[in-house]
Amino acid sequence: MIIHIENVMKRFGNNLALDTFSLDVKKGEVIGLLGPNGAGKTTCIRAIIGLIPIDDGEISVFGIHQDGKNKEIKRRIGYVTQELTIYEEMTAKENLEFFGSLYGMTKEQLATRSLEVAKIIGLEGRMREKTKHFSGGMKRRLNIGCSLMHDPELIIMDEPTVGIDPQSRNFILEFVKQLATKGTTILYTSHYIEEVEAVASNICIMDQGHTIASGTLPELIARIKGDAHMLIDVRIASEEKLKALRAIPEIKEVALENNQYHIIVPGGITIIDKIIAEIADQTIVNINSKQPNLEDVFLTLTGKQLRDEA
Amino acid sequence: MFKFNLIRSSRDIFAHLILIAFPVLLIAFFNFIFKGTAIVSEINGTPIPYLTVLTVGFALTFQIYGSSLSFETMGSDFFSPMRDRLLASPCNPRSLIISILTTSMLVSFLQTIVVLLFAKFVLGALLPSLPFVMAVMILSIVFHQLLGSVIMLASGSVKTANIIVSTYGSIAPMLAGLYFPLPDTPVILAVEKYLTPMALGKTAILGILENNTGQALAGTLPLLALTIGLFFLMRPMIGKVTS
Incomplete structure (x- = not known):
């Protein structure tokens, strides 16, 4: 060693x-x-x-x-x-x-x-x-x-x-x-x-x-393999909506960067309607799902986006 | 390490300009104004040319400012991220500091020599007993390099050390009667000759120039004692910075 x-x-x-x-x-x-x-x-x-x-x-x-x-x-x-x-x-x-x-x-x-x-x-x-x-x-x-x-x-x-x-x-x-x-x-x-x-x-x-x-x-x-990652771009995001999304019990973690919500939902995206309903008034521009990477591991484990902290 | 620090010091052109050009200009300027004037020394009545007093005084004064050579180098090495890199090496940090001190002393000595040679050969200053004069000059250099370093290590700030040294460098020559004559009272005379280390150096050198051994020793011995004191003060401070 x-x-x-x-x-x-x-x-x-x-x-x-x-x-x-x-x-x-x-x-x-x-x-x-x-x-x-x-x-x-x-x-x-x-x-x-x-x-x-x-x-x-x-x-x-x-x-x-x-x-x-x-x-x-x-x-x-x-x-x-x-x-x-x-x-x-x-x-x-x-x-x-x-x-x-x-x-x-x-x-x-x-x-x-x-x-x-x-x-x-x-x-x-x-x-x-x-x-x-x-x-x-x-x-x-x-x-x-x-x-x-x-x-x-x-x-x-x-x-x-x-x-x-x-x-x-x-x-x-x-x-x-x-x-x-x-x-x-x-x-x-x-x-x-x-x-x-x-x-x-x-x-x-x-x-x-x-x-x-x-x-x-x-x-x-592999530790976060079962989690689904959604990236939702809105016209103008807000901290209030971020808190509201975090309050949804099925959501594991949410992060916000440049008007994009990064939402982690365990076990696949089954509550998309709830999410959309919560942020619809912010004008959704784009919705994507993605394969998890190291950044997602970090977000899932710490609840933070690394770059925001840096 | 010694060679590296010597090259490093030698590349500080701005410092050389200040520490060589300024005293040379000041000596030339004051000599131009008071050309031919001979003052009667306060020590024992032997006349010494004003140019000689100016040369000795300004050489000693700029040794005070020259102390920044060591403490600024130490500051940039040990009060900056460089400290971690240096301490991460197996090299003894004490030897790094000693290397900085010795190279700074050498550079300050070379600067003093340039000033003295200019005064002697260009302006025609009389500088008898040069080896003894140089010995006191070296002692003064060692003292002031240690003084600046001790102030910086004690305060933990290059800026503070610069302020203190600059203030001392402005006041000491005045108190030593370099810029203008001081009242001829016993108290002022004692201040002029013994109050500051710079005054001690000047007293010692004027004593040497007048062949007055008592006066030379009266300036040299306290300066030597102060230098030894600073040396012992420096040891624990180096330990504090490098541990």
């Missing part, structure tokens, strides 16, 4: 950031940690790396108890921070070499490895440029590259695609998939469901500091 987390509790004042949180990550696994902002993802990551102490429970990484002081653990982890943590006045090469040097790499190793990493992140032609001139996507790639310099066994990526263009996002997702094929263990957090769907072999959905559900994507979808 690469990461073993058992019943971890972490409080910040009155806020319970991790609440009996447990997680196991096996070697070579790409685990997607999914949850809205404030779910506890970053706290979980910081606890795994040893940046914050936990109040209760147990964390071991590479089979070693994580007490925050163990350099052996740190040496084997690559951490991609959510915010850009590169030096903008320095060149890409200088950034890569500096972060590599923090892991005790020699001058020769730094020179060789920085070239390798530059190729991996697609910046081989821009190595001598100051990073302040880079686009957002290039900075993100360099941010990842800096954590790859010491060739870590475990890479922890905390929302690595925040604020970048689709092209760079795809590049990063492809790159994560490539890393996974080489057997690198990856912990990938995001509030973009499609990213987690694309890269993760296992998914852990967390909310309010604890695990809501975990498993492979098919396993998670």
Whole structure:
């Protein structure tokens, strides 16, 4: 087991950031940690790396108890921070070499490895440029590259695609998939469901500091297999109608986004007349049913739409 | 790490412009106005050219502002998301901070040298006993780099440190009689010579220039003691930030 987390509790004042949180990550696994902002993802990551102490429970990484002081653990982890943590006045090469040097790499190793990493992140032609001139996507790639310099066994990526263009996002997702094929263990957090769907072999959905559900994507979808999902577009939706729909006992969950009600009804759509009657005065534009995906799993299990929370 | 931080400091062109061009301009400006004026030192009556006093005074003054080199770098590393990335590595964070401090001291020293060389070779300032003068200058640099860092680490804010250092940097030269002559009373004279670390540095250097060992030591020893004090104060603060 690469990461073993058992019943971890972490409080910040009155806020319970991790609440009996447990997680196991096996070697070579790409685990997607999914949850809205404030779910506890970053706290979980910081606890795994040893940046914050936990109040209760147990964390071991590479089979070693994580007490925050163990350099052996740190040496084997690559951490991609959510915010850009590169030096903008320095060149890409200088950034890569500096972060590599923090892991005790020699001058020769730094020179060789920085070239390798530059190729991996697609910046081989821009190595001598100051990073302040880079686009957002290039900075993100360099941010990842800096954590790859010491060739870590475990890479922890905390929302690595925040604020970048689709092209760079795809590049990063492809790159994560490539890393996974080489057997690198990856912990990938995001509030973009499609990213987690694309890269993760296992998914852990967390909310309010604890695990809501975990498993492979098919396993998670199977949990809500019997539910019917309806998407009803209206001209002008309202919170009042949302409450009214939630009050219908046969409805399991309702979410509202951009004048579209997403309604989950267990066991198939048998109460469509009731639903239509409730919202008919809002002028229904379109009605659709859909196959459940990870977003629906999240909605069903948490009662929230992930993107709204982000 | 040292090389990286040195390159990093050296690329802060704006800081170099302020810390080199400003004192050079001020020395040149005041020298132009008071050219040829010789003042009688308050210490033992030995006349020292005004240009020399200006050079020493402004070099010391801008070392105060130069303390931002270390605390701003520390702030951007340890009071920002960068902290997590650095602390996630096996590298000892204390060595990172020491590296920032030493490179900032080196850059501040190089800036001081440029100012002194300009004053000596372009304006013709008399600077005898240069090795001893430089020794006090180095002590002053170390003191002010530590001072700025301690203020920043204690307050947890680069902005607060900047305000405090800038205020001190504005008041200290006035209290040391750099901008205008102060009344010749025993109390004011004591303030002028000993109240601020900058004044201690100036007193020590003027003592060296006059071959007045007692005066040189009276400035140097308290400054040394204060520097050692800051060093010991710095240790637990680094621990607080990096743990």
